[in-house]
Amino acid sequence: MEKENSNSPVNKLLLALVLVLAVAVIWLLIDRSAQKQQADDLIAKIEIGNLQKDSLNREMTMIMDSYNQLQTTNDTINAQLEEQKAKVAELMTTLKRTKASNLDSLKKYRAEVETLRAIMRSFVVQIDSLNTKNIMLTEENNRLTGQLSNARHENRQLSNVKDSLQGRVKEAEALKAQGMRLVALNDRDNETTRILKAKKFRVTFTLNENDMTKKGSKDLLVRLVKPDGSILMNESSGFFNYQGKEIAYSSKKNINYDGKAQNAVVYIISREVLSAGSYQADVFCEGRNIGSVEININ
8 A cells, every 4th residue: 555655656756856956956056056156267367367457457567657758869869759659659549448358359469569668678779879979979069069169279479379370470571761860951951950040851761781672673762741730742742542441641762772782862942931849750661651850940
């Protein structure tokens, strides 16, 4: 009787339900364990991703800082630097929008960061090389500028020496009227000390010996300055250039100078009534005043 009850349909149904429930429980336990493992894996993946993002962001910040510190006066390189800085800034913005769990993208960003770092290092080498060349060029320019300044100074000194020598040569070439004497003459060509009897003046002097002076024909010009400061003039008088100005002379005499000492006499005829006082005679030759003499006549 009991054997018949254990094999009854009801018992079989209950047994089947127990088995189904056992399988369901086991499946739920396995599925829950799998979900927990997936959740743990995702959390670990996110943590790794966050660490990688932080690392990438720090490295890109350092690269950007390095670019900001690079300085050069080369316009082409400056334009390239700005282009690379824009790439770094764009990658930093993209990194912020990327999920920490997207490890594949983070891996690609890592490669891009390495490329950006390599490019930045190449700029450092290039700019250092340019700066070194600029320093060398600046030093060379300063050296050449110093040499040029020294050369100009030496040229000025040489020019001054040349001018001084030329001045000395001209001074050495100049004739000198030595032993000058000025006297008034009456109508009989006798010397007189009374102005009312003076009809002409005689200037005598000796031209010095000078081997440096050009030999040949020379004009001796005599200016006789009256007491009132005017020049005694007559039909033999004229004008000549002296120190850039046209001035009058009273009388002129042409001589043939041979380099030896030579006596000269120049007469100045008066066609006017003269007044007593100081009379001064100046002798000029080749644009130079070569002698002067003064007398007082009552």
